Amino acid sequence: MDERTGERDHVVVVRRTADGHALAHGDGVEEVAAGALAAAVARLEAQGPRWAWDTADVYPALLEAGVRVARAWDLRLGRALLRRAAGTRGTIAALPADGWDELAPVDDGALPLDLGSDLDPVAEHARQAAEIAASERPGALRLLLTAESAGALAAAEMRFAGLPWRRAEHERLLASLLGPRVPADRRPASLERLADAVRIALGAPALNPDSPIELARALRSAGIEVASTRAAELRTIDHPAVGPLLEYKKLARLHAANGWAWLDTWVRDDRFHPEYLVGGVVTGRWAARGGGALQLPKQIRSAVSADDGWRLVVADAAQLEPRVLAGLAHDRAMADAGRGRDLYAGIVASGAVATRQSAKVGMLGALYGATGGEGGRLVPRLAQRFPRALALVEQAAREGERGGTVSTLLGRSTPPVSDRQRALDRDAAVFDADERVLQRARSVARDRGRFTRNFVVQGTAAEWALCWLADLRGRLWELGEGRVEERPHLVYFLHDEVIVHTPAAMADRVAEAVTASAESAGRLLFGDFPIDFPLDVAVVDRYDEAG
Template structure:
């Protein structure tokens, strides 16, 4: 496969062609001519991989020009994986501009032209970095896994840029009606909506505090305590334990106030433009490999406003999510045959009950989640030994990861993403690890920190591998969707939302069933890529709807 390395040179672009195994040749052209060159090369039957410093710096302008890229290597994301992986030699990533690569951040504002002024990426050499990364891969004992991870990570960067450019269809008029129904008409600046004002009055009356501002935690706590309520804070869980006439209206007030602050009229004016909710999606934004988003709380859109996500006329949403992704990933990556059998059921937790490990679904869920998240006390702690006897390889995998974390060691996902090193002194020092004693605080504090890090590494291996499965799902689905239509990207089925184990595809209505089939086929492909012939199933809940809220 030919690789083409792109580099900025002032207002020009340096294009370095690297045929498979051959010597490279370099040409320079004005930046404005790049979209035409990329479009022409993408139309040829021979596959090509574009190599660039960071997808957020190159792909948005190409998308603005109507140009789609099938494959790329995102050097920023790839380096982040390699420099943390225990299966890559960091010494092979060293270079004069290594610090610049390590510090490079994505661009999260929409750029309509190549290139932003004073971009730190301009000081970096992508060809040299690509050579370093290839050398690190060639020397890795887990080369195949890392190569798959880097390809999936880069494909995810393309998906994220395309989703950012497309936006999620959003009806501002529907959103406004929802807000009005929940809190009343939009008030003047600085005033509360009518429903919130009514609830605030009820709280004041119940507490005998006519001047209370319920938005002030300090004032609210003092008013609650003055009314004789035994509370130390104003958190929801604390308030729910109290039987007092002020509590129901207060909890409702806080719920609606949070919604208004996060997704009220200000949110609508800021983040919805041209009938689309527009946020920036960032692959690898979390250390486990999960995505993050910048702008509008894209990864936490509440159910109350999802009815405003409405497909365009003549279009539909295909919404799909994976049932119990992380427990299924644990079964597959551990090779635990008994847990794999439980995972063949549509409901894995019920499969655990059928397998005889526990008596009820509630116990199964509590025990499995406790094993993955470190809930080793209480009811989950009582269930865990039964699960360990029935599923020794699965439970052993997360227990080993927890112990490694407690020793301050790096753990890795199936494909080789490494966990960060803990920064607490307990990880490097302490008589209990066979080193010289250091006065760095009480022993119980160090032990508490060590156990907390073990809970993190316990989940890291599973959550991170789940993120890898999802990346492979996205990468394959993206290409399947492209083949379902013709014309520019906006006229074909395309991804508009992704959250850990859920995707939303915007599609012409007549393509909806084909899209649903593509979503399922891509999930099956992701399972084979990561787990080979594992018998673990990854069943999907798929719905074809007009509004995202109707997917359930």
């Protein structure tokens, strides 16, 4: 079923065979020889089908051949979603683990052929379709799987096209910050100078500052009592060693995460090709497998630079999770606070708190379950002004503490209670006189409550972002001509931020498309509820210019 038109999908299921692929659709089964899949898909794509497959397996080779598809049903992601989705009849949840649960994205775009008959995609598609049709909210689950599958297509396209990354600029930055390149087993000059400064300040000439144990011992020997060597704690200490030590930690992180070894591994032909894991986080957010795609430090962002004659359109959603919470709870007071302006400024204007910082801290406290400190103190004030929103996250927390399941707007559900919590709950019920067992059980329950409290909001925000991404992907395709990488195309996605690489002449139209897609995603999820999702949009030559 098409979520927008209500019309029945034309589904084509792609199955590997010993000699190539088989395409199962309404007209029967079409056998396709090895090497002929791209031509067959291009021919059938003109009919507007939804391709049922494992995107990570099939789509990269199609992109290499210049074939782009509009819609998919990702069977691997669908299996993972339906394993846990509440409100289904539980048929898929009751299945023993099989090949569909074991599948994962692969590096070369090819899966072995001997994973077993349980990988029959025709049968799996039928199972998933039946499970969704019989669920309590089939439209929502279908939309969730559609958005997740569109995300998988976008992820494959972003990896294929790559994020424009100037190797020469990256090397210049490393040289300016770290010094000349050195062998992998040696510290760059800047790190060695800082390490010497730390050793002198602490009176520890043999100190290895990369060792937390040695560093903690040296700090204590110098009369500095620390619970850890984390930067946040070190910043509270007044000592000559702290300045060079903090700088050492920052540059050491850069060297380890995005130094010369990273550059050699991940950037080729001035493109960074990240490996996204769609739905890799339990809430539905994406993860990355190697390369640190979701953590691009500001120190090196000038290396992300558009091609000659092209621009980067960088957009991120302002205060996405609080706005999603307002929409989920239908809290009109909170929606009004953010309409057409900074939400935190609107909270201040409502009289709930005195400063924007207090509004931000209080809202984070509500989303993450703060009970102490400034966040815990401010949450009751927000609850008075925005009772529906705060009641929603409180209810999710209580459900989690009881060991229950909570779900996002579209139906992504939390994992079942851990064996540890079940065991503690049993022990607490049997040994209710043992205060230590009771305390452990309460602690585990509170932890799960904090998780479920945030899950419903972060997970629904991930759904909004997927709908934004899916809609934008379609709009960008309509703006240009040629292959994916020859038109305006997505090159980066991080939770609530996208980067589009576009011919300069189309940059303004792309910026309009980015905004229109955000509005469309809001309507798709929240209907006519008056919540808006403003974006910060910048058209720049380099990522660091976006602010």
